[in-house]
Amino acid sequence: MAPQQSERKTYTTGSVKTGMTMTEKILARASEKQQLNPGDNVWVNVDILMTHDVCGPGSIGIFKKEFGEKAKVWDREKIVIIPDHYIFTSDERANRNVDILRDFCGEQNIKYFYDIKDLSNFKANPDYKGVCHVALAQEGHCRPGEVLLGTDSHTCTAGAFGQFATGIGNTDAGFVLGTGKVLLKVPPTLRFVMDGEMPHYLLAKDLILQIIGEISVAGATYKSMEFVGTTVESLNMEERMTLCNMVVEAGGKNGVVPADSTTFKYLEDKTSVPYEPVYSDAQASFLSEYRFDISKLEPLVAKPHSPDNRALARECKDVKIDRVYIGSCTGGKTEDFLAAAKVF
Amino acid sequence: MAASLTRISYSSAFTFSASKTSVFSPSLFTSSIKVPTFSSLTVKPLCSTFAPHAAHAISFTTHATSTPASVLDTSTKTFHGLCYVVGDNIDTDQIIPAEYLTLVPSNPAEYEKLGSYALIGLPSSYATRFIEPNETKTKYSIVIGGANFGCGSSREHAPVALGAAGAKAVVAESYARIFFRNSVATGEVYPLESEARICEECKTGDVVTIELGESRLINHSTGKEYKLKSIGDAGPVIEAGGIFAYARKTGMIPSQSN
Numbered sequence: 001m002a003p004q005q006s007e008r009k010t011y012t013t014g015s016v017k018t019g020m021t022m023t024e025k026i027l028a029r030a031s032e033k034q035q036l037n038p039g040d041n042v043w044v045n046v047d048i049l050m051t052h053d054v055c056g057p058g059s060i061g062i063f064k065k066e067f068g069e070k071a072k073v074w075d076r077e078k079i080v081i082i083p084d085h086y087i088f089t090s091d092e093r094a095n096r097n098v099d100i101l102r103d104f105c106g107e108q109n110i111k112y113f114y115d116i117k118d119l120s121n122f123k124a125n126p127d128y129k130g131v132c133h134v135a136l137a138q139e140g141h142c143r144p145g146e147v148l149l150g151t152d153s154h155t156c157t158a159g160a161f162g163q164f165a166t167g168i169g170n171t172d173a174g175f176v177l178g179t180g181k182v183l184l185k186v187p188p189t190l191r192f193v194m195d196g197e198m199p200h201y202l203l204a205k206d207l208i209l210q211i212i213g214e215i216s217v218a219g220a221t222y223k224s225m226e227f228v229g230t231t232v233e234s235l236n237m238e239e240r241m242t243l244c245n246m247v248v249e250a251g252g253k254n255g256v257v258p259a260d261s262t263t264f265k266y267l268e269d270k271t272s273v274p275y276e277p278v279y280s281d282a283q284a285s286f287l288s289e290y291r292f293d294i295s296k297l298e299p300l301v302a303k304p305h306s307p308d309n310r311a312l313a314r315e316c317k318d319v320k321i322d323r324v325y326i327g328s329c330t331g332g333k334t335e336d337f338l339a340a341a342k343v344f
Numbered sequence: 345m346a347a348s349l350t351r352i353s354y355s356s357a358f359t360f361s362a363s364k365t366s367v368f369s370p371s372l373f374t375s376s377i378k379v380p381t382f383s384s385l386t387v388k389p390l391c392s393t394f395a396p397h398a399a400h401a402i403s404f405t406t407h408a409t410s411t412p413a414s415v416l417d418t419s420t421k422t423f424h425g426l427c428y429v430v431g432d433n434i435d436t437d438q439i440i441p442a443e444y445l446t447l448v449p450s451n452p453a454e455y456e457k458l459g460s461y462a463l464i465g466l467p468s469s470y471a472t473r474f475i476e477p478n479e480t481k482t483k484y485s486i487v488i489g490g491a492n493f494g495c496g497s498s499r500e501h502a503p504v505a506l507g508a509a510g511a512k513a514v515v516a517e518s519y520a521r522i523f524f525r526n527s528v529a530t531g532e533v534y535p536l537e538s539e540a541r542i543c544e545e546c547k548t549g550d551v552v553t554i555e556l557g558e559s560r561l562i563n564h565s566t567g568k569e570y571k572l573k574s575i576g577d578a579g580p581v582i583e584a585g586g587i588f589a590y591a592r593k594t595g596m597i598p599s600q601s602n
Contacts, residue, residue: 054445058500061450066588086446093446100448153498153522169500169526170449171586217433218492222521251495251520306433 019281021189022256023224026164026278030147038188038287046078047146047163049176052132053083055151055169057100062174073108074180080112080141081105082132087116095119112141133157133329137241140270144259144277149176154329156247160240161267162259162277167248187224187253190215191286194229196295203339204239205331207231207292208246209300213310214290221251223287226280231294232257237266238333245330249307419557421583423512423534425485427552427563428474429543430466432490436497436523438465440505449504456480458501459508463487472548475509482509486552487533489516490543494523500530507532513554515561515572517541528578531586537573545570 020028024036031042051059064071073079081101086094098116105113114135118124129135133154136142144162149155151173158165168182176182192211212219225247232240240257247255259277267275299313326332326340444461447454462482463474475482487506493516494502503526506514513534514527527535536554542561546552550565556579559572575582584590591597 055499057448058450061448062588065450091446097446097448151498153496155498167498167522169498169522169529171500171526171529171588175587217495218518218520221492221518251492253521 018285019283021224021284021286022162022226022258022278022280023164023189023254024186024284025280026145026147026256027184027186029145029278030164036186038186040186041183042186043181044147044184046149046176046180046182047143048078048080048136048141048148049173050080050082050132050136050141050148050150050152050155051173052081052085052152053087053094053097053101054085055173056081056083056104057097058170059151059173059177060100060104062170063177066174067178071178073110073177076109077111078180079108079110079177080136080139081110082114082129082135083116084130084132084135088119088122090119112139114139131327131329131332133241133245134333137161137237138270140267140273143267143271143273143275144263145275149173149182153248154245156252156255157241157245157329159244159247159255160237160257161263162256164254164256165244166254185222187222188287189224189226189280189284190220190252191226191228191289193289193291194227194231194294195291196231196293198231198234198294199297201299202294202297203336204235204242205246206297206300207294208243208249209302209307209310210292210297211290212246212250212302212308213300215250215308217249217306217308218251219308220247220253222253223251225250225252225255226286227255227257229292231292233260233262236262236335238335241333242330242336246307417580421556421579423485423554423556425512425552426483427486427488427546427548427550428463428472428482428484429488429546429548429550430463430470430490430493431543432517433492433495434466434489435495436499436502438467439463439494439502440499441465444505445499445501447501449501455504455508458505459510462505462509462511480509482511484548485510485512486554487511487514488538488543488546488552489514490541491517493517493519494527494535495520498522498526500526503527503530503532503535515542515554517543528581529587531582531584531589534575534579534582536575539571539573542570 020036024038027042027044028034028036030044033042036042083098083101087098089095101113102115104110114129115127116125122128129139132150132152136158142148142158142161142163146163148158148163148165149168150165151168151170153167155165155167172182194207227243235243244255244257258279301311301313301316303309303311303316326336440458440461441464444458447458449455449458460475460480466474474484493514502523507530511533513536515536515538517538519535524535527533538561545566545568546563550563552564553562556575559574561570561572581587581590584593
């Protein structure tokens, strides 16, 4: 009979520091703590808060109601307001919502407001930047190691830059507008290791559909998704954004891709704000690790009615197509249009 | 006494004395839902963690106008009414379709309008609708769902629409995190978790009672009882009307009358 072995938890002594994942490290720095573990609830300093025309007016309403009509936002340079959802429309309420954003930006002297004034011609708007998540990246608001919150579920897209980015509701956003802080629970991390040369017929969307099909639409609920491996390293920023964009479709809290030379090069001409990337420790603990050999993957589709209803594209070759939509934050970047054009 | 209140300048941060318990999420590690316990009697001054922001942060102590914790006690709270049963993965587009999102929840008239569209996005396979045609409120005060309720978008319009329609609680097997967090922050509906798949044993129109303190749901139409996970510290937050109202009622932040 083997002798009984008592379980000795090293971390309980407090003197042994366990390794942290990238997400844990970003939140530790943002909450000014040395060590964080999944499950910890911490007050985090927010670097950027983004909102748009759908949730902005509601968030502003809450901010004014709770902090006062004359209250000032916590930092006029850390708020990015991008009207992008219901624009270039004749709908009065939609246009009124953009007016609400404009009035607020004027009152608060918000530095980054990508306004739309000429509704008849989108090209006549020099400040208009398109889809908010793409605009955030292109305008240099995404930086490694930072905390970015947005009133939109696909805010997780920015994790492609090695930062903590997640979506929040109007009430939380109203709170952040006033205080610059948010109470967050540190998520454990799922690690996805993708290796192998990416075949020319695959796009980043195929990679994330593969993953969501694997873990289901709730497989990453309350968790962080970390994407590493040689394939990930070979992706450009737009492809990494596609990967992180659909993290929420798996229920994920945030997604991260470690920052590297691709990231730094992209940011060179876009931001002069100093940043400090963080990386997962070698001894960090991950909840699970999934490994993929990308060279063996085939193009995928998600069949009705769920993003996790994964199927091989070739299994669906007899499905008649009624309409194709290319656009929005997952698949509406220039590269996506180019890829579609090549098919024709 | 009002004079003992430290004035807060609204360009600054305020602070909660957050304890170690969790907020806004059904914990992965324990089965109960917790939020920081905001103790109205021991509001701590700004802790050193926030020191670099001292220029902007303000601490205050107040013992005036704080609501006794017992007023926000949810241990005797019950809900009684008809239940509306839905399945798994009810997403925010089904709860409140995108076309209605030009309605701003903080605008009272538009808040009511949002309520009239609650769950209008459910497929036609749901023959009995949550809100009857030509009605603006629901007759079902309790929504019973399956797994991953509220998945999809971060739109706070989702729990708002349910609450504005007249729903008091959702009882689901599990929640998507942003929906759960928004429900607590707004105080619109109680996001309760069942331990079994109640959605498979209840039918729309069943008469149910939820005893919050006992964490129990009773279906009077079938005679069955079900155990729920405790709402924990999220209960008083929702009871107060959301995170800001809770903070004011418990004296964590000053009331509007300043």
